[in-house]
Amino acid sequence: MCNHCVPAIDPAAAEVFGQKMLEVLNGGALSLMISLGHRTGLFDAMHGMEPATSSGIAERAGLNERYVREWLGAMVTGGIVLYDAPTRMYRLPAEHGEFLARNGASHMAGSLQFFAVLAGVEDRIVDCFREGGGVHYTEFPRFHEVMAEESAVTVAGALEEFVLPLEPGLIEQLAGGMDVLDVGCGSGLAMITLAERFPASRFLGIDFSEEAIGRARAEAARRGLRNVAFEIGDAARIDRPAQFDLVTAFDAIHDQRDPAAVLRQIREALRPGGLFLMQDIAASSQLENNMERPMAPFLFAISTMHCMTVSLAAGGAGLGTCWGEELALQMLGEAGFGQSRMESLPHDIMNSWYLSRAV
Numbered sequence: 454m455c456n457h458c459v460p461a462i463d464p465a466a467a468e469v470f471g472q473k474m475l476e477v478l479n480g481g482a483l484s485l486m487i488s489l490g491h492r493t494g495l496f497d498a499m500h501g502m503e504p505a506t507s508s509g510i511a512e513r514a515g516l517n518e519r520y521v522r523e524w525l526g527a528m529v530t531g532g533i534v535l536y537d538a539p540t541r542m543y544r545l546p547a548e549h550g551e552f553l554a555r556n557g558a559s560h561m562a563g564s565l566q567f568f569a570v571l572a573g574v575e576d577r578i579v580d581c582f583r584e585g586g587g588v589h590y591t592e593f594p595r596f597h598e599v600m601a602e603e604s605a606v607t608v609a610g611a612l613e614e615f616v617l618p619l620e621p622g623l624i625e626q627l628a629g630g631m632d633v634l635d636v637g638c639g640s641g642l643a644m645i646t647l648a649e650r651f652p653a654s655r656f657l658g659i660d661f662s663e664e665a666i667g668r669a670r671a672e673a674a675r676r677g678l679r680n681v682a683f684e685i686g687d688a689a690r691i692d693r694p695a696q697f698d699l700v701t702a703f704d705a706i707h708d709q710r711d712p713a714a715v716l717r718q719i720r721e722a723l724r725p726g727g728l729f730l731m732q733d734i735a736a737s738s739q740l741e742n743n744m745e746r747p748m749a750p751f752l753f754a755i756s757t758m759h760c761m762t763v764s765l766a767a768g769g770a771g772l773g774t775c776w777g778e779e780l781a782l783q784m785l786g787e788a789g790f791g792q793s794r795m796e797s798l799p800h801d802i803m804n805s806w807y808l809s810r811a812v
């Protein structure tokens with residue numbers, strides 16, 4: 454084909470793609486509106502509420518009616534809230550509320566806050582496309598706050614029911630007393646939850662973010678816990694050989710500057726026979742195998758605008774969110790772990806769970 458020729462267009466394919474673009478446009482807009490509904494408490498106010506006018510909803514949520522009415526416009530036309538025109542009443546169906554309200558059984562609305570977090574660094578990412586390099590963790594607005602909300606659902610809130618039963622006998626061992634390290638602990642909720650539940654065990658969380666460690670320490674102090682500590686430190690320099698029976702890393706390996714060194718340090722930090730429990734993104738290392746993954750575009754977007762770029766910002770490997778299960782298992786082996794087992798959990802379709810023993 455010549456350089457200036459316009460390629461032949463299949464009108465049917467163009468029509469289908471045009472529809473897709475419309476869905477993307479409206480989906481993007483609804484993502485931001487849902488994030489707003491979450492942050493302002495509107496979904497919490499409306500979940501289980503009788504049909505109400507915009508004034509009634511605004512009053513219950515303690516918000517400005519004009520903004521609430523405009524937001525409701527997006528919710529109604531987006532198929533999230535039902536509207537009865539003659540009475541001007543709005544209703545959030547219970548089935549929708551379960552995904553949107555904080556106490557909903559299938560809560561997802563909190564995750565939609567990530568779009569605004571990512572948009573906060575869009576200009577910097579555009580620069581990186583041109584010049585390379587990356588955007589550092591500290592440049593993301595509200596990252597640790599939103600991350601803590603996310604892992605409160607996928608990790609801390611699921612420890613007892615889903616995560617700990619992955620390893621037979623682990624609950625009993627924790628009850629008896631174990632030394633536990635959480636690498637890249639963020640705001641520390643997983644260790645805090647375990648420390649409260651297993652007073653005979655000792656827990657340590659490390660993270661290089663002062664903000665995250667400050668949040669973790671404040672929450673542990675608020676709960677009066679004496680068996681959990683948090684330290685600012687680099688996961689690539691744990692330097693505590695054979696001091697732990699269990700090491701965890703929740704969504705904290707793929708965005709490392711030097712993930713191979715971190716995995717080696719984790720293996721060295723374990724006592725012989727100790728267990729490494731790693732939660733990381735469910736994806737294949739081969740792009741073509743991710744076509745059926747329900748969240749794949751979201752994961753690559755998070756990677757481009759956060760996980761990959763924070764690693765590149767530090768001159769790191771830039772593995773990316775979708776480094777994938779094949780590479781993860783290979784790197785666990787290279788770090789000196791024996792056979793690793795990979796599991797999926799029903800509450801967490803975004804992640805795979807790896808269990809590896811130090812030999």
Ligand SMILES: C[S@@+](CC[C@H](N)C(=O)[O-])C[C@H]1O[C@@H](n2cnc3c(N)ncnc32)[C@H](O)[C@@H]1O
Pocket residue numbers: 590600601604608636637638639640659660661662665686687688689702703704705708709710
């Ligand atoms: C995606 S967040 C997950 C946080 C937490 N595990 C959770 O589930 O909420 C990754 C965490 O790893 C931390 N981190 C990244 N690289 C690190 C490094 N080299 N040393 C220590 N912490 C690191 C970040 O500050 C961040 O808190």
